[in-house]
Amino acid sequence: MTSEKISALFEMLLKTEPGEISCEDVGAALGEFAEMHQRGEDVKHLMPLVYKHLELCRDCREEYEALLAALEAETKL
Amino acid sequence: MQRDTDTWLTDLQSDGEQQAVALDDLRAILMRILPKALSRWLDPADPHFTPLMEDIAQETLLRVLARLDTFEGRSKFTTWVYSIAVRIGLSKLRLRKWQEVSLESFEMGDNAKKPAFTRFAPRKGNPETTVAQINALELVMTGMKEALTPYQNEVMSAVVLQGVPLDVLAQRLGKDRNTLYKVMHDARVKLKQHLTKSGHPPEELLADFKH
Numbered sequence: 001m002t003s004e005k006i007s008a009l010f011e012m013l014l015k016t017e018p019g020e021i022s023c024e025d026v027g028a029a030l031g032e033f034a035e036m037h038q039r040g041e042d043v044k045h046l047m048p049l050v051y052k053h054l055e056l057c058r059d060c061r062e063e064y065e066a067l068l069a070a071l072e073a074e075t076k077l
Numbered sequence: 078m079q080r081d082t083d084t085w086l087t088d089l090q091s092d093g094e095q096q097a098v099a100l101d102d103l104r105a106i107l108m109r110i111l112p113k114a115l116s117r118w119l120d121p122a123d124p125h126f127t128p129l130m131e132d133i134a135q136e137t138l139l140r141v142l143a144r145l146d147t148f149e150g151r152s153k154f155t156t157w158v159y160s161i162a163v164r165i166g167l168s169k170l171r172l173r174k175w176q177e178v179s180l181e182s183f184e185m186g187d188n189a190k191k192p193a194f195t196r197f198a199p200r201k202g203n204p205e206t207t208v209a210q211i212n213a214l215e216l217v218m219t220g221m222k223e224a225l226t227p228y229q230n231e232v233m234s235a236v237v238l239q240g241v242p243l244d245v246l247a248q249r250l251g252k253d254r255n256t257l258y259k260v261m262h263d264a265r266v267k268l269k270q271h272l273t274k275s276g277h278p279p280e281e282l283l284a285d286f287k288h
Contacts, residue, residue, distance in 0.1 A: 003210055003286055005237065005238055005240070006210070006213065006214055006217065006238075006286065007283065007286040007287075008237065009217065010213075010279045010280075010282050010283035010286065011283065012237070012265060013265055013268060013269040013272070013279035014269075014279050014280060014283065016262070016265040016266055016269050018266065020262050022258055022259070023243070023254045023255050023258050024254075024255050027160065027164060028149075028151075030160045031151060031152030031153070031156040031159070031160045032151040032152045034152070034156065034160075035152050035153065035156055056262075056265075057243070057258060058242065058243075059167070059171075059242050059243045059244055059254065062118075062167055063160070063163050063164050063167055065117075066115060066117070066118075066163035066166070066167060067114070067156075067159055067160050067163050069113055069114040069115075069117070070110045070113065070114035070159040070163060071156065071159070072113070073109070073110050073113035073114060074110060074155065074159075077106070077109060077110075
C-alpha cells in the first residue's frame with residue numbers, strides 16, 4: 001500500500017457528496033459530454049454531475065479518456 | 078460513404094443490403110478508430126491486439142443494433158457508437174489484465190488481516206511526516222472497520238487500496254458496476270462522516286500527505 005493510494009482516498013472523501021449519478025447514467029451522457037469538451041465548453045459547470053462522477057470513478061474516467069482519443073482519431077480519418 | 082446521424086439510423090434500421098453495407102462501413106470505421114483509442118491500454122505490437130480490436134468491433138455492432146432505439150441523439154451517432162465500443166474494449170482489457178489475480182489476493186484475503194502499517198510504504202520524507210502518515214492510515218483503517226459494513230469495507234479496500242477496477246470486481250462478485258459504485262459511494266459518505274465526527278476530517282488527514 002502506498003501513500004499515493006491513501007492520499008487518493010482522502011481526495012475522494014473530500015469530493016464525496018450525497019447526490020452522485022451512476023456509471024450507467026454517465027455512460028449515457030458521455031458522448032454529449034465529450035463533444036462539449038471538444039468544442040471547448042465548460043463541462044464542469046454545464047454537466048457537474050458527470051464531471052464529479054468522472055473525478056470519483058476510475059473505470060468511467062478511463063472510458064472518457066478513450067472516447068476523447070477516439071474523437072481525436074476521427075478528426076484525422 | 079459519409080453519413081450523418083439520420084442516415085446512419087435510416088440505413089441501420091433498414092433490412093437487407095442497405096443495412097449490411099452500413100454495418101460493413103461502421104465496422105471499417107471502428108477498426109480505424111479503436112486502435113488509436115485503446116493503444117494506451119494494450120500495446121499495438123501485442124499479438125492479441127488486432128484480434129481483440131476485431132472482437133470489440135463485432136461486439137459493438139451487435140450491441141448498437143440491439144440498442145438502436147435507445148439512441149437519444151444527445152451526441153453524433155458515431156460518438157455514441159465509440160462510447161459503447163470503448164466501454165466494451167476497456168472492460169475486456171481489464172478482465173484480461175486481472176484474470177490471473179485471484180479474489181483471495183485482493184485486500185479481502187489474508188493480506189487484510191495483517192496490520193495495515195506493516196504494508197504501508199510512505200513517501201520518503203522526514204520521520205515526523207512518516208509518523209503522521211502512519212497515524213492517518215491507522216485512523217482510516219479503524220474508521221473503515223468501525224463505520225462500514227464488512228461488505229463495504231471489502232469493496233472499498235479492493236477498489237481504492239488494491240486498485241481493482243469496478244468492472245473486474247463486479248464480474249468476480251456477480252454484481253453489476255452500478256451496484257458496486259453505489260456501495261462505494263455509501264462507504265465514502267459513511268467514512269467521511271465518521272472521520273469528521275471523530276475530529277479528523279479528511280482535509281486534515283490529507284495535509285499529512287502533502288508535505
